[in-house]
Amino acid sequence: MKSMQPMSRNAPPWMSWMMWGLVGSFYLVGFFQRVAPAVMVDELMREFHIGGAVLGNLSATYFYSYTVMQIPSGLLADGIGPRRLSASAALLAAVGTLMFGLADGLWMAFAGRLLVGAAVGVAFVTCMKLAGHWFPANRFATVTGVALLLGNSGGVLAGVPLSEAVNLFGWRTTMVASAACTFALAAVIWAVVRDDPGERGFTSFVHASVVENGSLPPMRALRSVSARRETWLLLAAGGLSAAPVLVFAGLWGVPYLTQVYGIDRSHAAALTSTMLIAWAVGGPTLGAMSDRLGRRKLPYMIANVASATLWGVFLFWGDIPRMYLYPLFAAIGFTSGAMIIGFAHSREANHPGATGAVGGVVNMGPLGFAAVMQPLLGSILDGHWNGLLVNGVRIYDAGAYSAAFLWLFLSSCLSVAAVFFTRETYCRVGEFDEAGPCRSRRIP
Numbered sequence: 001m002k003s004m005q006p007m008s009r010n011a012p013p014w015m016s017w018m019m020w021g022l023v024g025s026f027y028l029v030g031f032f033q034r035v036a037p038a039v040m041v042d043e044l045m046r047e048f049h050i051g052g053a054v055l056g057n058l059s060a061t062y063f064y065s066y067t068v069m070q071i072p073s074g075l076l077a078d079g080i081g082p083r084r085l086s087a088s089a090a091l092l093a094a095v096g097t098l099m100f101g102l103a104d105g106l107w108m109a110f111a112g113r114l115l116v117g118a119a120v121g122v123a124f125v126t127c128m129k130l131a132g133h134w135f136p137a138n139r140f141a142t143v144t145g146v147a148l149l150l151g152n153s154g155g156v157l158a159g160v161p162l163s164e165a166v167n168l169f170g171w172r173t174t175m176v177a178s179a180a181c182t183f184a185l186a187a188v189i190w191a192v193v194r195d196d197p198g199e200r201g202f203t204s205f206v207h208a209s210v211v212e213n214g215s216l217p218p219m220r221a222l223r224s225v226s227a228r229r230e231t232w233l234l235l236a237a238g239g240l241s242a243a244p245v246l247v248f249a250g251l252w253g254v255p256y257l258t259q260v261y262g263i264d265r266s267h268a269a270a271l272t273s274t275m276l277i278a279w280a281v282g283g284p285t286l287g288a289m290s291d292r293l294g295r296r297k298l299p300y301m302i303a304n305v306a307s308a309t310l311w312g313v314f315l316f317w318g319d320i321p322r323m324y325l326y327p328l329f330a331a332i333g334f335t336s337g338a339m340i341i342g343f344a345h346s347r348e349a350n351h352p353g354a355t356g357a358v359g360g361v362v363n364m365g366p367l368g369f370a371a372v373m374q375p376l377l378g379s380i381l382d383g384h385w386n387g388l389l390v391n392g393v394r395i396y397d398a399g400a401y402s403a404a405f406l407w408l409f410l411s412s413c414l415s416v417a418a419v420f421f422t423r424e425t426y427c428r429v430g431e432f433d434e435a436g437p438c439r440s441r442r443i444p
Helices: 013-041 041-048 052-068 070-079 082-101 106-120 123-136 137-157 160-169 171-194 206-214 217-227 231-262 267-295 297-316 322-336 340-348 351-362 366-382 398-420
Strands: 429-432 438-443
Touching: 013 052, 013 082, 013 106, 013 123, 013 137, 013 160, 013 171, 013 231, 013 267, 041 052, 041 106, 041 171, 041 231, 052 070, 052 106, 052 231, 052 366, 070 082, 070 123, 070 217, 070 351, 070 366, 082 106, 082 123, 082 171, 106 366, 123 137, 123 340, 123 351, 137 160, 137 267, 137 340, 160 171, 160 267, 231 267, 231 297, 231 322, 231 340, 231 351, 231 366, 231 398, 267 297, 267 322, 267 340, 267 351, 297 322, 297 340, 297 398, 340 351, 351 366, 366 398
Parallel strands: none
Antiparallel strands: 429 438
16 A cells, blocks of 8 residues: 555554454354354244255355355455445345345345355455554464454354344344344444554554555456465365364254254254354464464464364264263364464465455355355255154254264365465565565565
């Protein structure tokens, strides 16, 4: 941004966290909408007369549009700035939520979920973009981890609290109320958030080359990001690591626990929320550990190996006693939180003038893989369904779930392989020349 001049002092921490946190709150809303169908499975099946495959697609419609929006989101974040982008997107997310809550047919429910996914798809990218301006580079993984913490707080709200709200007021009223809250958040983001500390008279933490030369033009940024091997490896690593958590805690975990273990829905939601809470804690904890160690690849690898091992325990142990489910789900969630390291890793491996683009591309991974996996598991469940219906809801047995959940284990194993082939950045942004290639010297 050529117009920005270096200022004399840093913004107070409360201001940095407030600017960033309001957009982070939009990510919370997005995560809430992402996993909300998990506690409405029975209501949605009954309301729209659908089975597992269609329900999986209805839930995954959010992931489809979210994933498609990632590259445009990154380019828009670089082009028009996080404030305008996130405020406009929050407004559209509120409209989509209202459509879903008032849907009188399946087509309108699909349209609402599609719009919500596309709108909230900008939230994480704008969080990363703002973090690059309001916080120093050596705190990027920590701040991005806090974003995961905020997001998973939305997932927790979509657990027991949402389940109780649905029981008391119905799923439609609850969705309409959440739309009203999102409308209010859009107004606050527009009024308060600023893209850079320079707009408030403080020093910007944006990379010096960006201050001097500005961000890369959108298509050049996209070409630069796409040409880097680390971009695609870290997209795959994050997606393959996060998708099992999103698919299990976001849709199929609650019906699995209610149908196989006979647990009531609120208790089942509490169990899946444990995974999300631990994921939320694991993100900033492992991100901060990576920042402190000055390493990206090593902690990411160790955590992914642990996560794959734990998914294997879940899949192959058999009938796990209920008392072990809480610690097992917590451990899976915590170790899966290491995917947050990948966002810092990818930012450091790419041109500093393409931070929005790299964030958009890499963030396609978690939701893109989840978008494929949710209906895939639904189709596997339908293929193993023995025909049992209870109050219009399909009941699947333990064997059906075991066949479906095999994909969770395989996904986590492939994530380990993806991280293995990346190069270490040592928590430093690479220096790029005007033509784009990364020179060997690194700068802090």
